[in-house]
Structures are given as C-alpha cells and as structure tokens.
Amino acid sequence: MTYELNKNVNLHVFPTNKYKTVRLLVRFAAPLNKETSSKRSLLASLMxxxxxxxxxQTAISKKLSDLYGAGFGIGISRNGNQHYFTVGLNIINDNLVPSGTSVLESGVEFLKEVIFSPHIIDGAFDQETFLREKENLIEYIDSIxxxxxxxxxxxxxxLFFNRSSSQKTPSFGDIDSIKEETAASLASYYQEMIATDKVDIMVIGDVAEGYVQRVFKDFxxxxxxxxATPLFYQQPFQNIIHQKMEQLPVVQSKLNLAYHCDIxxxxxxxxALMIFNGLFGGFPHSKLxxxxxxxxxxxxxxxxxLEPFRGLVTVQTGIDGKNREKVLRLINEQLRELVAGKVTNEALDQTKVMLKNHYLLGQDNQRNLMEQAYLKLKVPAADITQEEWIARLDAVTIQDVQEVAKHVRLQAVYFMEGEEN
Structure with missing residues (x-):
C-alpha cells in the first residue's frame, strides 16, 4: 500500500510475516550528475x-544497541539516469520485545534525527568530522x-560512455570534485537534497499498514x-569501436569488452536477454x-x-597479454554462435533452471525484495507475480536468444597489459 505523505514524498508498506526483522528505507532520488554524485557520496559518509x-560513532552505536542491535547504514547507488541516496535501518519486530515497547517508533525517531538533524552548526558541517570523512573517502577512491x-x-x-561525463563517473564521484568541497558547500547541498529530491520511504516486515502510516505521518x-528524469540511459550506437591499452604492474593482463545493447x-x-547473458558468460556452462x-x-x-538500465553488456577476462588477439577473436566467435542459434536445448534449459533458482533465492532475501519493490514502482512492467515471471522465462526460445544476440554490438575494448618486470 502506498500513502502520500507530501507531494512527491511517498510511504510504501509491504506487510509480510516471512521475517523476524523489519527493514525501513528512506531513498532520495535525483538526476545523475557528475558534480552532485561526489557531494552525495561525501554526504553519505558524514551522515x-x-x-x-x-x-x-560511539553515540550512534549505543543508540543502535538500545534498539536491540539494529543495523544502520547510508549508501549511494545509481540506476540509469538516476542517483540514489539511501538511508536504511533494520530493526527487530515489535512482537519479539516486551509489551509496551515500540522499536518501530523508536527506529523512526532515530531516522528522523539522522536525516533532519545532521551535525551542521552555523551553516557548515562540523569541521573536524568533515575533514576526517573527506580524507577517508579520498583514500577509499584512491585504493580502487x-x-x-x-x-x-x-x-x-x-570508454563506453565517452559522450556522457555523468555516466562514466562512478556513483561515488571523483576525487577532484570531492577535494573542492567545503563544510559549508556540503551543508548547502544537504539542504537542497532534503528540499528537492523525490523521496520514497519503504517498510517491509510483519507490520500493520495503518500503524506504520501513523508513525510516519509527521516525519x-x-x-x-x-x-522528470527518465530512468533508462539510452546511448546511440556508434560505428567506432573505442579502444584503450595501458601497461601496468600486474601479473595478469585484463581484456574487457563493452557491447551496446538497446534492450x-x-x-x-x-x-531472453537474461538467458542470452547466462549462455554467453553468466554461468559456468556458458560459452565464454x-x-x-x-x-x-x-x-x-x-x-x-548486464546493465539493463544503461543498455550495456560487458565481458571481463584475465589473460596472458600475448594471447590478446586470440582471446578477442574467440570471444567474438562465441557471440556469432549465439547469433546463429548454436545453442543446445540442454544448455537453454540449464540456464533457465539457474535463473529460476537465483530468482527464488532472492524472494527470501528482505533487502532484495525491497529493491524489487522499489523498481516495480519505477517500472510498472516489472510488477508481475512469481508465476508470471517463471512463465515468461520458460517461454523464451533459442530464436529469442538469437534475436537478442543481434542487438549486442561491440562498442569498446580496454586492455590492461602486465609489465614484463
């Protein structure tokens, strides 16, 4: 059930008795942007x-302990053209604590404190904390x-997203942009995010919908x-294969390929795209x-x-550098075989079984279910039952896989050659 708390601020409640915990998630969504990705990444670390x-952190840890060992975290991610700033809290179900105690209400108050009362004084984040988290984030990105x-x-x-600075920038931003941030500039962006981002609050667990609505009513x-930001990033195909080669001190060379795919x-x-990926390189029985x-x-x-929100299929390999051309030709041969429909019924059936098992295992994972529920809000076509999902997978034929393979076209090649010494 969905409740509108404010304009473009919605509460979604998913009652289920499958879990002993209740997961609460507050997600801020904004258009993907190179500069704001860095700000949001640093903001997540601070908050x-x-x-x-x-x-x-000691004070926060004590509060989480008081909430019967609640789990808390803030993270950033992206899908297509959208960037997400997500505050998550896992708490024990109220049915498992002494009567008269509401962990849900206490948990919501804690989220309210974290979201609306960050450590900002006189228009700037606490300087000592800001500098520490800024340095930690830069060190983390450096370590990549x-x-x-x-x-x-x-x-x-x-290479692949050469025409889009936002798409080729990682969701956590870049070091140069982070270095430019000050305690005051980040506090200013925080106010902008709180006031303008589209917000979805999600609660999944053994809860009563009306009670959850009342708890969040005046959040x-x-x-x-x-x-209005389209979810999918749709990049036109280019008739040029972009290539880059680097020599770095590694024993194992890396040959990575990016394919344009408009599915x-x-x-x-x-x-059919999921099955194509399983047959191409997604599983141990795949051609690659x-x-x-x-x-x-x-x-x-x-x-x-696969990256089905950005029209991208990637291949990752670790090789001996001297075999680069052989490997490249062999990878292309595997794709051509799929275009030609050179797939056994046994391989097709095995791929379907493995995809079903992965899907069914995901139905028992509370975090996964919440992410699926969020995507169903964004992509109405995804709102199908488990039975429909399995039926649509079973209906895929080798001809469907062939059709998908024709949409997969090489666009970029990156080669990391190991140094001899």
Missing part, C-alpha cells in the same frame, strides 16, 4: 557517522587503483516538485567459460554481465 545529537579488476571495469566504462518532509529492464526481450577458459585455456577467468 552515517554522526548527527547533531549523536556527535560520533590497487584493485585492478575494478580499475579495468571503470576504465572500460570511461518532516515538505512538498517538492517532480523532476532494457522488462522490455519485451528482457527475459567453457570455450575461452576451459577448452582453449586462454583465460584465468571469463564472464559477462
């Missing part, structure tokens, strides 16, 4: 560690360079205008794994993945 009345797989993935993203948000989340061919890695022993790892 997670303290507030005006909980000035340090040491994880060469992540570095390769981000480098490929830079504290104000009306805001709807910022999006819950499009007509979306279920069996042929590139196992049969020809040309890769330490080889897999593919």
């Amino acid at each position: 997670e560690t303290n507030s005006l009345n909980f000035p340090n 360079f040491d994880d060469k797989q992540t570095y390769a993935a981000l480098s490929l993203q830079n 504290g948000f104000t009306d805001r205008e709807n910022i 999006y989340y819950y499009d007509d061919l979306y279920f 794994f069996l042929n590139v890695r196992e049969k020809h022993s040309l890769a330490y790892y080889a897999s593919s993945s």
Whole structure:
C-alpha cells in the first residue's frame, strides 16, 4: 500500500510475516550528475557517522544497541539516469520485545534525527568530522587503483560512455570534485537534497499498514516538485569501436569488452536477454567459460554481465597479454554462435533452471525484495507475480536468444597489459 505523505514524498508498506526483522528505507532520488554524485557520496559518509545529537560513532552505536542491535547504514547507488541516496535501518519486530515497547517508533525517531538533524552548526558541517570523512573517502577512491579488476571495469566504462561525463563517473564521484568541497558547500547541498529530491520511504516486515502510516505521518518532509528524469540511459550506437591499452604492474593482463545493447529492464526481450547473458558468460556452462577458459585455456577467468538500465553488456577476462588477439577473436566467435542459434536445448534449459533458482533465492532475501519493490514502482512492467515471471522465462526460445544476440554490438575494448618486470 502506498500513502502520500507530501507531494512527491511517498510511504510504501509491504506487510509480510516471512521475517523476524523489519527493514525501513528512506531513498532520495535525483538526476545523475557528475558534480552532485561526489557531494552525495561525501554526504553519505558524514551522515552515517554522526548527527547533531549523536556527535560520533560511539553515540550512534549505543543508540543502535538500545534498539536491540539494529543495523544502520547510508549508501549511494545509481540506476540509469538516476542517483540514489539511501538511508536504511533494520530493526527487530515489535512482537519479539516486551509489551509496551515500540522499536518501530523508536527506529523512526532515530531516522528522523539522522536525516533532519545532521551535525551542521552555523551553516557548515562540523569541521573536524568533515575533514576526517573527506580524507577517508579520498583514500577509499584512491585504493580502487590497487584493485585492478575494478580499475579495468571503470576504465572500460570511461570508454563506453565517452559522450556522457555523468555516466562514466562512478556513483561515488571523483576525487577532484570531492577535494573542492567545503563544510559549508556540503551543508548547502544537504539542504537542497532534503528540499528537492523525490523521496520514497519503504517498510517491509510483519507490520500493520495503518500503524506504520501513523508513525510516519509527521516525519518532516515538505512538498517538492517532480523532476522528470527518465530512468533508462539510452546511448546511440556508434560505428567506432573505442579502444584503450595501458601497461601496468600486474601479473595478469585484463581484456574487457563493452557491447551496446538497446534492450532494457522488462522490455519485451528482457527475459531472453537474461538467458542470452547466462549462455554467453553468466554461468559456468556458458560459452565464454567453457570455450575461452576451459577448452582453449586462454583465460584465468571469463564472464559477462548486464546493465539493463544503461543498455550495456560487458565481458571481463584475465589473460596472458600475448594471447590478446586470440582471446578477442574467440570471444567474438562465441557471440556469432549465439547469433546463429548454436545453442543446445540442454544448455537453454540449464540456464533457465539457474535463473529460476537465483530468482527464488532472492524472494527470501528482505533487502532484495525491497529493491524489487522499489523498481516495480519505477517500472510498472516489472510488477508481475512469481508465476508470471517463471512463465515468461520458460517461454523464451533459442530464436529469442538469437534475436537478442543481434542487438549486442561491440562498442569498446580496454586492455590492461602486465609489465614484463
């Protein structure tokens, strides 16, 4: 059930007795933007560690302990053209605590404190806390360079989204933008986010809808205008394959490929797209794994993945640098085989079974269910039953997979060559 608390501030309640905990989530959504991504990333770090009345992590930890060991966190993420700032709290169900005690009400008050009373004095965040969290975030982003797989993935993203500074910037922003922030500029952006972002509050667990509505009735948000931002980022295909090669001190070279694919989340061919990915490189029985890695022993790892909100299919491999051209040709052969429909019924059925198992396991995960529920709010076509989901997956044919494969076209190649010494 959905309740409008203010204009473009909605409360969504999903009662279920599957869990002993109740998960509360407050999500701020704004258009994806390179500059604001950095601000939101730093803001998440600050607001997670303290507030005006909980000035340090010790105070917050004590409060969470008083809430029977509640779990709390603030994170940032993105989908397509939207950037999310998410405040989450996991609490024990009120039925499991002494009568007369409402962990839900206390939890909501804690969220209210964190969201509406950050450690801002005279128009600026507490300077000591601000500088510490700013330095920590910069060190974290710097450390990504040491994880060469992540570095390769981000480098490929830079190539693929060469026309969009917002899309090629990671959801956590970039160091140069973060360095420019001051305690006052971030406090100013906080006020803007609180006043203008579209807000969805979600509660899932063994709760009464009317009670949850009453608890959140005067939560504290104000009306805001709807910022119409399309969820899906749709980048035109370019007839140029963008390539980049770097030589770095790694033992294992990385060859990553990005493919343009104009099939999006819950499009007509979306279920066929999931099966295509499973057959291409998503599972241990996939063509990339069996042929590139196992049969020809040309890769330490080889897999593919989807980004159905940005029209992107990626391939990740770890190889010996001298085998670059062989691996590239072999990967392209696997795609051509899918275009030609060279798929056994056994492989098709196995892929469907693995996707079903993954989906059904996700139905038992409270966080996953909440994310699914959020996406159903954004993409009405995704609002189908479990039975419908399985039926649509079962209906996919080899011809459907062929059709998907024709939409997958190489757009970018990133190669990280290991230095000889």
